[in-house]
Amino acid sequence: MGQCQCGNSAESKEKYLAPLKTILEGYEGKQKDLIPVLQKAQDEYGYLPEEVIKEIANALNLSLSQVYGVVTFYSQFHLEPRGENIIRVCLGTACHVRGGGQVLNKIKEELGVDDGETTEDLKFTLESVACIGACGLAPVIMINDDTHGRLTPDKIPAILDKYKA
Amino acid sequence: MDTITLTIDGQQVEVQQGATLLEAARELGIEIPTLCYHPDLSLHGSCRVCVVEDVKSGRLLASCVAPVNNGMEISTNSSKARVARKTNVELLLANHPNDCLGCDRNGSCELQDITHDLGITRVDFEGEKRDLPVDASGPSLKREPNKCILCGRCVRVCEEVQGVSALEFTERGFNSIVSTGFDLPQSEVNCANCGQCATVCPTAAITEISEVDKVWAALEDDTKHVVVQTAPSIQSSLGEEFGMEPGTVVTGQMAAALRRLGFDKVFTTDFAADLTIMEEGNEFIQRFKGEKNLPHITSCCPGWVKFCEHNYPDLISHLSSAKSPMSMFSAISKSYYAEESEIDAKDIYTVAIMPCTAKKFEKDREELVGDTDAVLTTRELARMIKEMGIKFETLADEKYDEMLGAHTGAGTIFGTTGGVTEAALRTVKEELDGEPLGRLGLGFEGIQEASLEVAGQTVNVAIANGLANASKLLDEVRAGNSKYHFIEVMACPNGCVGGGGQPLPTSKEIKQKRALGLRSIDESDSIRKSHENPMIKKLYDDYLGEPLGGHSHHLLHTKYQKRDRN
Numbered sequence A: 001m002g003q004c005q006c007g008n009s010a011e012s013k014e015k016y017l018a019p020l021k022t023i024l025e026g027y028e029g030k031q032k033d034l035i036p037v038l039q040k041a042q043d044e045y046g047y048l049p050e051e052v053i054k055e056i057a058n059a060l061n062l063s064l065s066q067v068y069g070v071v072t073f074y075s076q077f078h079l080e081p082r083g084e085n086i087i088r089v090c091l092g093t094a095c096h097v098r099g100g101g102q103v104l105n106k107i108k109e110e111l112g113v114d115d116g117e118t119t120e121d122l123k124f125t126l127e128s129v130a131c132i133g134a135c136g137l138a139p140v141i142m143i144n145d146d147t148h149g150r151l152t153p154d155k156i157p158a159i160l161d162k163y164k165a
Numbered sequence B: 001m002d003t004i005t006l007t008i009d010g011q012q013v014e015v016q017q018g019a020t021l022l023e024a025a026r027e028l029g030i031e032i033p034t035l036c037y038h039p040d041l042s043l044h045g046s047c048r049v050c051v052v053e054d055v056k057s058g059r060l061l062a063s064c065v066a067p068v069n070n071g072m073e074i075s076t077n078s079s080k081a082r083v084a085r086k087t088n089v090e091l092l093l094a095n096h097p098n099d100c101l102g103c104d105r106n107g108s109c110e111l112q113d114i115t116h117d118l119g120i121t122r123v124d125f126e127g128e129k130r131d132l133p134v135d136a137s138g139p140s141l142k143r144e145p146n147k148c149i150l151c152g153r154c155v156r157v158c159e160e161v162q163g164v165s166a167l168e169f170t171e172r173g174f175n176s177i178v179s180t181g182f183d184l185p186q187s188e189v190n191c192a193n194c195g196q197c198a199t200v201c202p203t204a205a206i207t208e209i210s211e212v213d214k215v216w217a218a219l220e221d222d223t224k225h226v227v228v229q230t231a232p233s234i235q236s237s238l239g240e241e242f243g244m245e246p247g248t249v250v251t252g253q254m255a256a257a258l259r260r261l262g263f264d265k266v267f268t269t270d271f272a273a274d275l276t277i278m279e280e281g282n283e284f285i286q287r288f289k290g291e292k293n294l295p296h297i298t299s300c301c302p303g304w305v306k307f308c309e310h311n312y313p314d315l316i317s318h319l320s321s322a323k324s325p326m327s328m329f330s331a332i333s334k335s336y337y338a339e340e341s342e343i344d345a346k347d348i349y350t351v352a353i354m355p356c357t358a359k360k361f362e363k364d365r366e367e368l369v370g371d372t373d374a375v376l377t378t379r380e381l382a383r384m385i386k387e388m389g390i391k392f393e394t395l396a397d398e399k400y401d402e403m404l405g406a407h408t409g410a411g412t413i414f415g416t417t418g419g420v421t422e423a424a425l426r427t428v429k430e431e432l433d434g435e436p437l438g439r440l441g442l443g444f445e446g447i448q449e450a451s452l453e454v455a456g457q458t459v460n461v462a463i464a465n466g467l468a469n470a471s472k473l474l475d476e477v478r479a480g481n482s483k484y485h486f487i488e489v490m491a492c493p494n495g496c497v498g499g500g501g502q503p504l505p506t507s508k509e510i511k512q513k514r515a516l517g518l519r520s521i522d523e524s525d526s527i528r529k530s531h532e533n534p535m536i537k538k539l540y541d542d543y544l545g546e547p548l549g550g551h552s553h554h555l556l557h558t559k560y561q562k563r564d565r566n
């Protein structure tokens, strides 16, 4: 779960939530504003921390559960901090058959995180995805907007190094 | 409005435009099984257990949502429809734990009934079972998401009837479940503990936290003097658990059964309801005369109180400070009763039988902890009676024990919407102008109002049941344009007769029958006013002194706390 990043004091909480307050001011506080408010808040904070979600629920007169339901329904929203680099490992049929699973395992091992997790230094977020439309290059991963194809586990460390700088 | 004519299973039927196929079929007395459909909630149309065949097109339609069309020919029992219904139920069972033997709802589960009715004897699909944690951390309700069939009835009742939305669909696809924000325990979100979700859940995915074992242990403990109080509304609902018609008054048999279970004294919350009226009635008179904290709002419903603390913390000063009848009873059982019967208060164990899951939460509130030792729902009491092998239907009537068993019709009607208001006004009016209260003529609507002349002044009262209805009245109070002096709120539809701990299944009709049962007790009671209850008079004379006096204040009044909206 995304832990509150705002510390304990009321003052630092207020400071932490100030940008959100500014975002909310641009809306009427109606339930239909939920998705755009969540998008803007995520742009601001990088993800949707619990404190932020609570504040949004209060402002739009929704319950925490209602907002959480929406956040977990759409894959665009994230409850955890995201890494600087997003690694998407394809596990679609073609990639799967050609060893996508081994590639994923190698990355997990190299970064010390599981599927869906982010490294502690916030450098990488690892995600497995279904076919990304580059089956000819299977197995494929994408790091941010770069496609890396025809992979074998031994090629992984060098690729990751390029993004570590 | 236009009418539509169609044929269902070869019979013609004429219904209003906009009706559903399910409604049309029921008009003809044709039963179609349903699961996600609930008559008191909006339509969902997700389980497809209700499919019927449109004969002309051969299409299968979900009858609970499909509208009628002129000239339609519908077959509810073509082999195509029957096979589809069966398959849809089998698919639900494929992901279901299917451990009916050990399940709380064994015997009252709609999924089990449908499985039986459709003649499903084994499940051929091997589905992936979910392994989600059980949430049993709160005082009131237990959630077992593995038993959830995603019908959404709890989500809808919590949103549409209660305006709380503590439960929601979360995640997507196969991972989709009904949960709370951040999957927090239900007791850590804005839930009111009313248990309406449990009453509409077709399976055991939401049930009360059982305290039956605690009560058995107390009953078997020779050092404990175990007293029991039963809430007003139990008298006309408990019989349903033993096959009787809803609304059947079983007060005498209930008292007999409680004695057989081994309770040392069998008392009634009706007594304490009279006491609540004495305190709260006088509190209202003070506020009315002093024009302070009006409208006065009732506080005997713990579901409503928690909802108010979350959503209207600014209006807490309007709540009556009087404890609920349950908590007043318990406080008296450990003070006056203990002294009168020369029993050490610490040896007294007070059990409350309530129609209510929120009362389990009330018992644990920091302001009230220690008053009541255990709260059982109507359903839990029935379970104990069955476990003891007591043949409830054959018991001869017995009476409550003396002292805290003395009751009036006023106390009894606390169990139905409007009852507290009527009981309070019977006493308040006589106190203020010496005249008896005329008929208020209350029904069962979600919001009702009445005006009456008292000592030359007009008193406007409003009564809400269901928390979404309460919000409408409270929003007016907050905006400063409420014309009412007295507002009664009960969290559950129809009041406690519709409580979250009452027998299942339940429906509007069943709740109304229970309410009529309570009114019939009131009408035949020789004493119908709280202030005329002889034991109440004696309690004030011998022990408490005056209503709102120092002694009462200490024992019978409480405080509330602000809670976060979310």
Ligand code: SF4
Binding pocket: B141, B157, B158, B162, B164, B165, B166, B167, B190, B191, B192, B193, B194, B195, B196, B197, B198
């Ligand atoms: S107990 Fe009441 S408020 Fe809580 S989730 Fe159930 S229906 Fe909603």
Ligand code: SF4
Binding pocket: B147, B148, B149, B150, B151, B152, B153, B154, B155, B178, B197, B200, B201, B202, B203, B205, B206
């Ligand atoms: S918990 Fe019960 S009522 Fe709620 S969706 Fe699941 S099965 Fe339906």
Ligand code: SF4
Binding pocket: B193, B194, B300, B301, B302, B303, B304, B355, B356, B357, B358, B359, B490, B491, B492, B495, B496, B497, B498, B499, B500, B501
């Ligand atoms: S209306 Fe009655 S049963 Fe429902 S929560 Fe309130 S006290 Fe409990």
Ligand code: FES
Binding pocket: A090, A091, A092, A093, A094, A095, A096, A130, A131, A132, A133, A134, A135, A136, A138, A139, A140
């Ligand atoms: S399966 Fe991996 S790109 Fe298509």
Ligand code: FES
Binding pocket: B033, B034, B035, B036, B037, B044, B045, B046, B047, B048, B049, B050, B051, B062, B063, B064, B065
């Ligand atoms: S009852 Fe009709 S779709 Fe569920």
